[in-house]
Every structure is written in C-alpha cells, then in structure tokens.
Amino acid sequence: MIIETYLSTGDPVGSRNLSRNLPMTLSPASVRNVMADLEALGLIYAPHTSAGRLPTESGLRMFVDGLLELGDLAHNERAHIEAQISGPRGLNDLLSEASEMLSGLSRCAGVVLTEKLIQRIKHIDFVSLDATRALIVLVGEDGTIENRVLALPQGLPSSALVEATNYLTSRLRGATLSEARKRIEEELTAKRAELDELTAKVVQSGLAQWSGGKEDTKSLIVRGQSHLLDDLKAVEDLERVRLLFDDLESKKDIMQLLTLTEQADGVRIFIGSENQLFSLSGSSLIVAPFSDTEHKIVGVLGVIGPTRMNYARIIPMVDYTAKLVGRLLT
Incomplete structure (x- = not known):
C-alpha cells in the first residue's frame, strides 16, 4: 500500500492512513512497528522528520520483481x-x-x-573526401540515407571510386544489406568481379561498414x-x-x-x-x-x-x- 500510494500520488503515507485502509484490523501502533521493520530492511524511508514513508529503490525493486500484479492490456x-x-x-x-x-x-x-538499417538498397555512392578517405552514401528504397567514412588504400586512382559506385549500384539495387554482402562476397571469391585489386578492396570495405556491432x-x-x-x-x-x-x-x-x-x-x-x-x-x-x-x-x-x-x-x-x-x- 505504501508503494501503490507513492505510484498513484507521489505522497508519503503514514501509519494512521495505512491502518484505516488495510483489509485487516491493525492499530496504528502495530502498523508503525511493521513500518519500522521495513525501514530497517532498507525498503522504505522517511523523506522528512515526522513524515509518512516512501519506498526506497530497493523497495520498488522488490515490488516490481515479486509483488507487482501485471494487468493485461485492454x-x-x-x-x-x-x-x-x-x-x-x-x-x-x-x-x-x-x-x-x-x-x-x-x-x-x-x-x-x-x-541503422537500410531495408532495400536503391543506390550506393562513394564520394572522395581526400587522398586517404571517402564517404560512402547508402540510399534505401524508402528514402532512408546512411553514410560512413571509409579509409582508402594507398595508391587508389580517382577513377576507382566511380568504378566501385557503378559496380555496386548495378548489382545491388533492390537487395537487402545481407543479400548484398553475400552476393558481392561470392563474386569476389569466385573472381567473377571485373575489378582491379584496389577497387575490390574498396568494395569489400564499403560493405563491411554496415556489418553492425559498433556504436556508430x-x-x-x-x-x-x-x-x-x-x-x-x-x-x-x-x-x-x-x-x-x-x-x-x-x-x-x-x-x-x-x-x-x-x-x-x-x-x-x-x-x-x-x-x-x-x-x-x-x-x-x-x-x-x-x-x-x-x-x-x-x-x-x-x-x-x-x-x-x-x-x-x-x-x-x-x-x-x-x-x-x-x-x-x-
């Protein structure tokens, strides 16, 4: 009852009010004794001198774990x-x-x-930032846009980003990310991809950016x-x-x-x-x-x-x- 009063009103509840509302006959003195035991256990506390009692976090935890009766949604x-x-x-x-x-x-x-999920891919674009970094922009069919910064391999020609963009977009339109990764990995493994070694690394690294598990x-x-x-x-x-x-x-x-x-x-x-x-x-x-x-x-x-x-x-x-x-x- 202390917790239910707190959840309902936010107010402390005293022994006299508890005694009146309990579904049993207990005097305010008996209630005070039980409340003293609960306070000694760290389950309730007095926010002010001579005030009623409120539940502690430990008391709320006990209530939620063992005493709370969950109602089903109407x-x-x-x-x-x-x-x-x-x-x-x-x-x-x-x-x-x-x-x-x-x-x-x-x-x-x-x-x-x-x-950050793109459900189905509409377009992938590699945009050069400088000689060592590029921005990968992934656009979903639902209009969702995500981007990542990708480190580029040394010696990568500027044409490689255009080639990587064309290669991925032509093959992955309409695919999910998991489907896209599987499809490209199979092509690269089977050496069917018409890409030079550096461009293939850019493609692999770009898809790996959406592998999940990182905060960003x-x-x-x-x-x-x-x-x-x-x-x-x-x-x-x-x-x-x-x-x-x-x-x-x-x-x-x-x-x-x-x-x-x-x-x-x-x-x-x-x-x-x-x-x-x-x-x-x-x-x-x-x-x-x-x-x-x-x-x-x-x-x-x-x-x-x-x-x-x-x-x-x-x-x-x-x-x-x-x-x-x-x-x-x-």
Whole structure:
C-alpha cells in the first residue's frame, strides 16, 4: 500500500492512513512497528522528520520483481497501439511512431535503439573526401540515407571510386544489406568481379561498414521528453528532471545501456541508481528487444521516466509494442 500510494500520488503515507485502509484490523501502533521493520530492511524511508514513508529503490525493486500484479492490456489499448504503428511505412518512420506512441500512452519519454538499417538498397555512392578517405552514401528504397567514412588504400586512382559506385549500384539495387554482402562476397571469391585489386578492396570495405556491432551503427530515437515535466510536485522534482534531460542528451551513455539489454529475454527494468546513468536523476527504464525477419534482435524500445511510473500498465505495454514491431518487420 505504501508503494501503490507513492505510484498513484507521489505522497508519503503514514501509519494512521495505512491502518484505516488495510483489509485487516491493525492499530496504528502495530502498523508503525511493521513500518519500522521495513525501514530497517532498507525498503522504505522517511523523506522528512515526522513524515509518512516512501519506498526506497530497493523497495520498488522488490515490488516490481515479486509483488507487482501485471494487468493485461485492454482490447482498446491493443487496438490503439496497432492503429498507431501499423500500415506501410519505412523502418525509421515505424520506429519513430512507436517511440512517440509509447511516450503518449505512458506519459514518459519513449526510446528506441536500433541498427541503422537500410531495408532495400536503391543506390550506393562513394564520394572522395581526400587522398586517404571517402564517404560512402547508402540510399534505401524508402528514402532512408546512411553514410560512413571509409579509409582508402594507398595508391587508389580517382577513377576507382566511380568504378566501385557503378559496380555496386548495378548489382545491388533492390537487395537487402545481407543479400548484398553475400552476393558481392561470392563474386569476389569466385573472381567473377571485373575489378582491379584496389577497387575490390574498396568494395569489400564499403560493405563491411554496415556489418553492425559498433556504436556508430546504432540509431537512437527519443520522443516525448516534455511529458517528464508533467505532475512535478517540488523543486527537487524539477532538478531530477533536469538531470534526466542531461542523461538523454548524453546519447552515447544511453546507447551503451540499451545495447546491454538487446540480448535480454523479454522486458528489462532498471530502477534508479541500479544503473550508474540514472544514479543522479533517480529514473526508471523499461525496455524490451525486438527482432527482424531472420529472428535476430535488431533493437530495443521502451520508456524512460520517474521511478513513480505505472509499472503494472507500462510493462505489458512495452512488451506488446516490441512484439508488434517485430511482427511488422517480418
């Protein structure tokens, strides 16, 4: 009841109110004794002298892991989620819509981390930057554009970049990246590619830039930070949200954290200082992975918000959205 009151109102609860609302007959003195035991265990604390009690992060963790009763999403909530993110659209639009939708339903910030994926290739271009570097521009059929900087082999003639561009574009239009890599590797291995050795190296290096696993191959989408300003109760809350905004601006740290959750089986929950990133802002993160057509985990999505969030509602919401996004990618 202490936690449910905190999640509902943000207010401490005292022994007298607990005694009145418990589904059993206990005097305020008996309740105070139990609360003293809970406080000694580090599960609740008094924010001010003579105040009621609030849950600690350890108390919230115990509640989420063992006491929380998850409700299933109502039919209208499922229908709303499906209506928001279903329909034909590019991958980036789909994930951006999912992040926006989660933010709106949870009143928190919605986040999505995924590989920078081009679904099907329309065009590949190599643009010279200087004698040692070139920019590879990859354009998808859905209009998505990605680019990478590529180190060039010594002695590469300027015509080699044009040759590499023509070679790849003529063979890979309409292919996925995995199909493209397989097709070109087979040609190069079988010596069927009409390319000199240096140009072949440029082609191989260019495709390798999209092999995944590096931070710069990740794309982070954050939507709805303004929701974090809702229902602020004190100056301390405003400072906490300011710190959380700083955390969200530090995209590298957020991306490292979300990358750790990509191999999770189902929903992962981080509460407050359990993760160093949120140790100052005291925020919670609820995320779940989603998979592509080959059942490979390609990203995670979820929400970031105050520890006082509606876990019972948001956990199944994040889980359902991740599964729906996975189905839409198949």
